[in-house]
Amino acid sequence: MQFNLADVFETVVDAVPERIALSYEGRQVSYAELDGEANQVAHLLKANGIGAGDNVSLFLKNSVEHVTSLLGLIKIRAVPVNINYRYTNAELHYIFDNSDSAGIIVELPEHQASVAELLPTLPQVRSVFVIGEVTDELRDAVAALPDGRQVAIGAFSDAESLPKERDFEPRTGDELYLLYTGGTTGYPKGVMWRHDDFFRKPLSGGNPYGDDRKNLDEIASAVKDFPSMSFMLAAPLMHGAASYSLFTFFTLGGRLVIMREFNPEKMVTCIADEQVQLVLIVGDAMGMPLVEEMERRAGDVDLSSLFSITSGGAIWSQHVRDRMLAVKPGLLLRDNFGASESGNDGEIMMDDAGNLKVPPTDRMMVVDESLNPIEPGSGELGYIARIGNVPLGYYKDPEKSAKTFPTLPDGRRVSILGDMGTVEADGTIVFLGRGSQCINTGGEKVFAEEVEAVLHAHPAVADALVVPVPDPKYGQRVAAVAKIADGVPEPTEEELQDHVRASLAGYKVPRIIVFVDEVRRTPAGKADYRWAKQTAEAQGTTVSAS
Numbered sequence: 260m261q262f263n264l265a266d267v268f269e270t271v272v273d274a275v276p277e278r279i280a281l282s283y284e285g286r287q288v289s290y291a292e293l294d295g296e297a298n299q300v301a302h303l304l305k306a307n308g309i310g311a312g313d314n315v316s317l318f319l320k321n322s323v324e325h326v327t328s329l330l331g332l333i334k335i336r337a338v339p340v341n342i343n344y345r346y347t348n349a350e351l352h353y354i355f356d357n358s359d360s361a362g363i364i365v366e367l368p369e370h371q372a373s374v375a376e377l378l379p380t381l382p383q384v385r386s387v388f389v390i391g392e393v394t395d396e397l398r399d400a401v402a403a404l405p406d407g408r409q410v411a412i413g414a415f416s417d418a419e420s421l422p423k424e425r426d427f428e429p430r431t432g433d434e435l436y437l438l439y440t441g442g443t444t445g446y447p448k449g450v451m452w453r454h455d456d457f458f459r460k461p462l463s464g465g466n467p468y469g470d471d472r473k474n475l476d477e478i479a480s481a482v483k484d485f486p487s488m489s490f491m492l493a494a495p496l497m498h499g500a501a502s503y504s505l506f507t508f509f510t511l512g513g514r515l516v517i518m519r520e521f522n523p524e525k526m527v528t529c530i531a532d533e534q535v536q537l538v539l540i541v542g543d544a545m546g547m548p549l550v551e552e553m554e555r556r557a558g559d560v561d562l563s564s565l566f567s568i569t570s571g572g573a574i575w576s577q578h579v580r581d582r583m584l585a586v587k588p589g590l591l592l593r594d595n596f597g598a599s600e601s602g603n604d605g606e607i608m609m610d611d612a613g614n615l616k617v618p619p620t621d622r623m624m625v626v627d628e629s630l631n632p633i634e635p636g637s638g639e640l641g642y643i644a645r646i647g648n649v650p651l652g653y654y655k656d657p658e659k660s661a662k663t664f665p666t667l668p669d670g671r672r673v674s675i676l677g678d679m680g681t682v683e684a685d686g687t688i689v690f691l692g693r694g695s696q697c698i699n700t701g702g703e704k705v706f707a708e709e710v711e712a713v714l715h716a717h718p719a720v721a722d723a724l725v726v727p728v729p730d731p732k733y734g735q736r737v738a739a740v741a742k743i744a745d746g747v748p749e750p751t752e753e754e755l756q757d758h759v760r761a762s763l764a765g766y767k768v769p770r771i772i773v774f775v776d777e778v779r780r781t782p783a784g785k786a787d788y789r790w791a792k793q794t795a796e797a798q799g800t801t802v803s804a805s
Contacts (some may be wrong), residue, residue: 261432295423300331311336360416375400424757449654461602482512576715619686634685701733
């Protein structure tokens with residue numbers, strides 16, 4: 260059968276209606292209550308002109324309403340569009356326009372101000388839905404639209420008077436889920452997932468702990484027997500990994516604990532208060548401040564319920580993991596490997612030298628430029644190809660779609676994102692880094708992620724990004740932007756260079772290391788390489804000794 264995400268959610272609701280689905284700032288929402296509120300939102304959307312196939316942008320921070328908006332949209336076969344709420348107006352305009360959003364759901368006054376400014380240049384927007392008070396600025400902007408253009412403003416609170424019943428048209432599994440990438444190296448791209456493919460790959464077929472679910476009856480039966488685990492999403496819901504986790508744990512009948520925004524102090528308190536068992540973070544950007552707070556409050560806060568921390572989407576260094584284990588021995592730590600364009604690809608390991616490896620798997624392979632498999636043990640460098648259910652492509656970008664989602668000689672479609680690696684004799688894949696972040700220094704290729712992993716392994720480094728800067732002799736040289744951990748003696752540039760040199764070839768050692776108060780990342784923890792390159796280049800042309 261084909262799976263639709265709304266059908267899957269409603270199946271779980273009917274199986275365990277009284278079980279808690281969502282915890283948010285002390286509020287506990289059962290599956291039945293969440294379903295009823297999502298149905299009301301779906302009716303509100305329909306009443307304001309949103310229907311099947313319409314794309315709607317979610318310009319929201321984490322909240323219960325963010326979740327009911329997401330569910331309400333998929334219930335009526337509309338398409339949610341994730342929006343990074345820290346984008347500038349120019350970046351917001353790009354996604355609103357590129358996604359052909361017919362509606363925008365917004366909350367904060369400053370975000371309403373952005374929508375008000377952009378509306379005149381977004382002729383495809385027909386409806387704006389506001390959580391909370393509608394600002395005068397937004398009302399005035401809608402009233403002043405030229406040529407008699409009409410845009411409906413829907414107050415989210417109006418949903419409270421609408422029916423809680425499900426009276427929606429049948430769904431197929433071919434509906435779209437549109438997930439925009441982080442845009443760390445260029446403009447974000449909208450990844451088009453069919454619901455059925457989304458269920459089978461990012462959601463691991465509804466069962467990350469075993470065989471894929473075959474039908475809705477099997478989901479209903481399994482969820483009744485599955486323990487109601489409590490899972491904390493530290494990442495913003497607009498992040499791909501968070502949306503994957505949200506739907507995965509709904510499919511399992513779990514309890515999702517979400518916070519308005521990442522705050523390590525509140526997070527540790529919430530783990531104790533809500534008896535959280537599993538936590539999702541995004542690499543060291545969240546892991547470092549979290550473990551510092553865990554250390555600060557060790558012995559004063561009850562972390563007995565916590566048994567696992569999972570990371571995805573960014574480097575998670577070994578020394579941060581070791582510190583977590585020192586606070587809570589026995590923690591199960593898992594580093595997931597995946598992407599917006601491929602979903603869940605499995606677990607990635609780090610060896611003692613800082614090399615990132617994926618155990619032998621049927622989800623990935625390494626291919627050459629002709630898309631032929633690389634021979635294990637050959638040492639040949641190739642592109643990592645994700646196998647299985649893959650997206651249809653990028654929204655309105657057939658050229659990049661063809662490049663990223665090619666068809667192998669044997670007829671299988673794969674996802675190739677530019678990640679490069681080698682295959683060891685036993686089938687283990689060694690991840691070297693993204694080709695787009697490859698630095699060419701005098702003909703030698705250096706992968707930024709490989710150097711970043713080694714820098715992150717230094718106990719004094721809280722965060723780091725590696726970028727190229729111009730070099731008159733070699734074309735490019737390796738540079739790094741690093742933040743030093745709080746309460747740790749600041750190392751010298753030479754000390755960090757020696758640390759890298761102990762694990763990597765000399766040409767991979769950063770010749771410039773810029774120390775900063777904060778390494779700039781998106782709210783989801785994704786690297787801002789454009790900022791890092793500008794920061795490193797601003798340091799000047801002084802080259803440290805090699």
